[in-house]
Amino acid sequence: MQSPKTMTLTFPPRRRPALLALGATAILAFLLWRSMTTPDSENSFYCALLLAYSGYTASREVRYLSRRETLRLDSRGLTIDHHRFPGWRIRHLPWADVLDQHADADHLTLIWRDGARLRETRLNLRHTRSADFTATLARYLPRPVPWPPVTIPLQEPHHWLIGDPSIRTALHQYAPEAIYQPLILVFLAIAALLLSDYNSALATYLIIALIAHAAWRSHRLPQRYRADLPRPYIRLDADGVHYWHSLPAAETHIPWAAIDAVRSEQKKTSEFLPTSHLHLTWRPYTNAGYLRHDTLRIALPGTAYQDRDGRACARCDDIAAHIRQNSPALGLHPALPTLKRRYGP
Known part of the structure; x- marks a missing residue:
């Protein structure tokens, strides 16, 4: 079995998720401050919960503003610094714990042992120079031997x-309408509850406009919203x-x-x-x-x-x-x- 040379696969920077998390945290912090300074406000608790979750996400994402995610292989195994791995920490996998891998043009799938259980992790290879890395990884791990064909008495398929x-299929096909518009509605609804009368009325008008826009698109483009999904x-x-x-x-x-x-x-x-x-x-x-x-x-x-x-x-x-x-x-x-x-x- 040939030992691989040391190679490092560097992933694109994750600036967008980190900046989005920081922006959401800043907005929620401002809304919490406004609700706490507003007399008789009853929304501080819910806003604080959202702020805690957003702050936790931002603290995990912001680390990748200053460093890149990497996957490194050498004679001892794989060293992974990637947000998809449990714990969000640098993890070392000995070769004995890497059971399988599969790579195509867009993704690398690793099956590895985590204590008493097995895990499957799928890494996005788009915008990376991964051909040499995946070829070296495949040479080190055992080459899969396919199953031989067998004759069965199946008369017809x-x-x-x-x-x-499924919901995943709908989200994959209609991602902008299914994800971003409801998120905007949620933020506007929070703003309508917490801001002053003028800004609250403006947020309410924007909510009505978004709902009317969605209804108009559903009426004008029924073939898009009622498509026969697989x-x-x-x-x-x-x-x-x-x-x-x-x-x-x-x-x-x-x-x-x-x-x-x-x-x-x-x-x-x-x-x-x-x-x-x-x-x-x-x-x-x-x-x-x-x-x-x-x-x-x-x-x-x-x-x-x-x-x-x-x-x-x-x-x-x-x-x-x-x-x-x-x-x-x-x-x-x-x-x-x-x-x-x-x-x-």
């Missing part, structure tokens, strides 16, 4: 829709199991020989209707040092994930039975650390 378009699905064919849940994630493909366990689960509590989940445990490739355990929420389209008549439960059992029938290696994979991931609300 099966395809199930397993829910409605729905989550599961498909079985000769190559294996394919499923997709929400943007911007890609479709997941599991070869038949990789599946170690499958089961359906129905949960019922006194407060909510029953929910159905499909559990899939599989090994990504033949020499992978870990298993994946994916939990998929199963529902019928148009039901808002409410299984009132048990049809979602029956569909979940049907999917599990078809997968179990065509999986030749159930229970034959070794016991390995498991990376868990959940799809659906």
